[in-house]
Amino acid sequence: MRTGTLKQILLITDGCSNQGEDPIAMAALAKEQGITVNVIGVMENDVIDDQGMQEIEGMAMSGGGVSQVVYAKQLSQTVQMVTRKAMTQTLQGVVNRELSQILGNRQTVEDLPPDKRGEVMEVVDELGETVELEVLILVDTSASMKQKLPTVKEALFDLSLSLNARSGQNRFSLFVFPGKKNDVEKMLDWTPKLESLTSIFSKLTTGGTTPTGPAIREALTYFKKKKSLRSLLSRDDDEFYEESI
Amino acid sequence: MMMNSMKSQFNVNRGTVIDGKWHQNRYLIEKELGYGANGVVYLAKFRNQHVALKMSDNGISVTSEVNVLKSFSKVQGSPLGPSLLDVDDWKTQGKVISFYVMEYIQGPDLLSFIKQKGDSWTAVLILQLLSDLDKLHKAGWVFGDLKPENLIVTGPPPKIRCIDVGGTTIQGRAIKEFTEFYDRGYWGLGSRKADPTYDLFAVAMILINCAYPSRFNKDAGGLEQLKERVKQSKQLQPYESVILHALQGKYHSALEMRQSLIENMQGSTGQQQTRMQKHTKPAQQAHATAPLKQQKKKKKGGVAETLMLILLISCLYFFYIYGQVI
Ligand SMILES: Nc1ncnc2c1ncn2[C@@H]1O[C@H](COP(=O)(O)OP(=O)(O)O)[C@@H](O)[C@H]1O
Numbered sequence: 024m025r026t027g028t029l030k031q032i033l034l035i036t037d038g039c040s041n042q043g044e045d046p047i048a049m050a051a052l053a054k055e056q057g058i059t060v061n062v063i064g065v066m067e068n069d070v071i072d073d074q075g076m077q078e079i080e081g082m083a084m085s086g087g088g089v090s091q092v093v094y095a096k097q098l099s100q101t102v103q104m105v106t107r108k109a110m111t112q113t114l115q116g117v118v119n120r121e122l123s124q125i126l127g128n129r130q131t132v133e134d135l136p137p138d139k140r141g142e143v144m145e146v147v148d149e150l151g152e153t154v155e156l157e158v159l160i161l162v163d164t165s166a167s168m169k170q171k172l173p174t175v176k177e178a179l180f181d182l183s184l185s186l187n188a189r190s191g192q193n194r195f196s197l198f199v200f201p202g203k204k205n206d207v208e209k210m211l212d213w214t215p216k217l218e219s220l221t222s223i224f225s226k227l228t229t230g231g232t233t234p235t236g237p238a239i240r241e242a243l244t245y246f247k248k249k250k251s252l253r254s255l256l257s258r259d260d261d262e263f264y265e266e267s268i
Numbered sequence: 269m270m271m272n273s274m275k276s277q278f279n280v281n282r283g284t285v286i287d288g289k290w291h292q293n294r295y296l297i298e299k300e301l302g303y304g305a306n307g308v309v310y311l312a313k314f315r316n317q318h319v320a321l322k323m324s325d326n327g328i329s330v331t332s333e334v335n336v337l338k339s340f341s342k343v344q345g346s347p348l349g350p351s352l353l354d355v356d357d358w359k360t361q362g363k364v365i366s367f368y369v370m371e372y373i374q375g376p377d378l379l380s381f382i383k384q385k386g387d388s389w390t391a392v393l394i395l396q397l398l399s400d401l402d403k404l405h406k407a408g409w410v411f412g413d414l415k416p417e418n419l420i421v422t423g424p425p426p427k428i429r430c431i432d433v434g435g436t437t438i439q440g441r442a443i444k445e446f447t448e449f450y451d452r453g454y455w456g457l458g459s460r461k462a463d464p465t466y467d468l469f470a471v472a473m474i475l476i477n478c479a480y481p482s483r484f485n486k487d488a489g490g491l492e493q494l495k496e497r498v499k500q501s502k503q504l505q506p507y508e509s510v511i512l513h514a515l516q517g518k519y520h521s522a523l524e525m526r527q528s529l530i531e532n533m534q535g536s537t538g539q540q541q542t543r544m545q546k547h548t549k550p551a552q553q554a555h556a557t558a559p560l561k562q563q564k565k566k567k568k569g570g571v572a573e574t575l576m577l578i579l580l581i582s583c584l585y586f587f588y589i590y591g592q593v594i
């Protein structure tokens with residue numbers, strides 16, 4: 024099986040969007056382009072209200088990813104877990120599609136007897152270790168995020184520690200919203216070394232509105248377009264995967 | 269998909285019958301044993317035997333843990349994890365939930381046991397743990413999510429057992445699952461690549477955890493903070509050098525750490541004896557420290573042996589080259 028590149032957006036926010044397109048629709052748009060959207064809601068002394076919760080879950084659901092709402096203290100552990108989980112989920116989707124091609128009529132791993140699932144899982148594990156991964160990190164820097172930013176920085180540092188332990192290649196990039204001039208501002212271009220964000224974080228300013236939808240839409244354009252991409256659309260519901268040929 | 273801890277996600281109470289879809293085994297739930305990020309574990313009855321049944325709405329994690337347990341079962345000798353009894357699906361309310369059934373390991377977790385029975389058990393149990401880890405490492409695995417909650421002391425006689433193989437990773441890959449306090453990456457003391465030293469770091473943190481049951485947060489992080497904590501605890505004095513070695517990844521194998529711990533314990537009981545005997549018979553003091561002296565002598569002997577060996581090999585090498593030239 025050929026491994027392509029897994030593409031993820033990791034959105035870190037602490038509440039509801041209040042400007043521009045519906046972020047849930049934009050997450051769905053990402054999914055249509057083979058990009059998974061994972062969302063993490065961070066709380067400190069505040070709580071995220073129902074509306075915020077619904078938006079966070081909605082984005083992950085329509086973006087084919089994973090969401091989690093946590094207190095800032097647990098952020099590091101959560102960020103790496105969410106990213107990993109989403110990877111496995113996507114890879115499982117790929118393997119499922121391969122399986123249904125081999126076995127016919129929409130068979131998935133769950134349709135196999137439990138004793139047979141193990142071998143499939145080994146393939147998923149192996150892919151998770153070796154697949155190339157692109158993570159575009161999208162950080163909400165609206166005013167309420169101010170005290171949370173140091174924790175976010177630490178969590179991202181921790182994420183690179185986890186992902187760089189894999190043998191597959193990683194590329195990270197970092198964007199914040201709202202930007203100084205636009206909805207989104209690029210802080211760090213694609214790089215295998217997320218460690219370089221340390222200096223960037225000290226320069227970040229917070230304030231302004233929360234244009235989550237426009238930020239996602241804009242972020243999509245920063246994923247590298249490869250020459251020939253074949254998007255394999257999943258037949259039942261969830262994940263997407265792109266195969267570079 | 270929303271991630272949650274699995275608490276009360278399933279409507280499973282005492283008396284619930286779990287019917288396996290594939291193997292038709294029937295399990296009667298007695299109570300919940302615990303839960304974590306990967307599922308809920310229940311105590312159940314099967315053919316009048318107690319078993320532990322782990323359920324998850326994430327089929328992936330069930331399959332992945334089952335894979336590890338299956339591979340463990342092929343390793344000879346004392347079991348590395350709970351032994352695997354069954355894997356199946358349970359159809360309930362239109363949903364399909366994956367589960368697996370394993371040996372029920374009865375007993376308190378490591379910290380509760382030590383709290384009950386006293387600190388003199390710490391070394392014993394850690395020695396047992398290191399033996400098991402050594403086997404696990406030799407079989408090509410790293411346990412990963414090593415922490416007191418995942419260590420149960422059964423018995424009698426007391427024997428430590430590892431449960432929860434959710435973090436168990438093939439050596440050389442990225443650690444699948446970990447808990448910050450026991451993770452060397454979190455403390456800035458190494459990578460998250462699975463190698464035996466990763467587990468040994470966690471063992472050192474478990475020892476520290478014994479002295480600080482409610483753990484502590486990272487401030488400065490790094491070796492300095494941990495060193496300071498170890499120094500501050502009287503209880504940790506006998507283990508200080510072992511802990512510091514393991515924290516820095518200086519032990520190459522669990523067996524090496526184990527040996528070092530044994531030597532250290534002997535050293536420290538020796539010292540205690542000396543201290544006690546000072547008050548009574550000073551004459552015996554020399555006797556009490558004798559083993560230490562012997563050790564030193566052995567080391568000197570070792571150096572001499574090494575020198576001899578180097579000399580011998582150099583000679584042989586010289587003759588070999590000489591022979592080649594001619
Ligand atoms: N085989 C077992 N025998 C007895 N208790 C168990 C067994 N497996 C798990 N438990 C109990 O259930 C708890 C949660 O199980 P665990 O496998 O650690 O779940 P998670 O992977 O979600 O952390 C454990 O902390 C332990 O108390």
Ligand SMILES: [Mg+2]
Pocket residue numbers: 304417418432
């Ligand atoms: Mg556990």
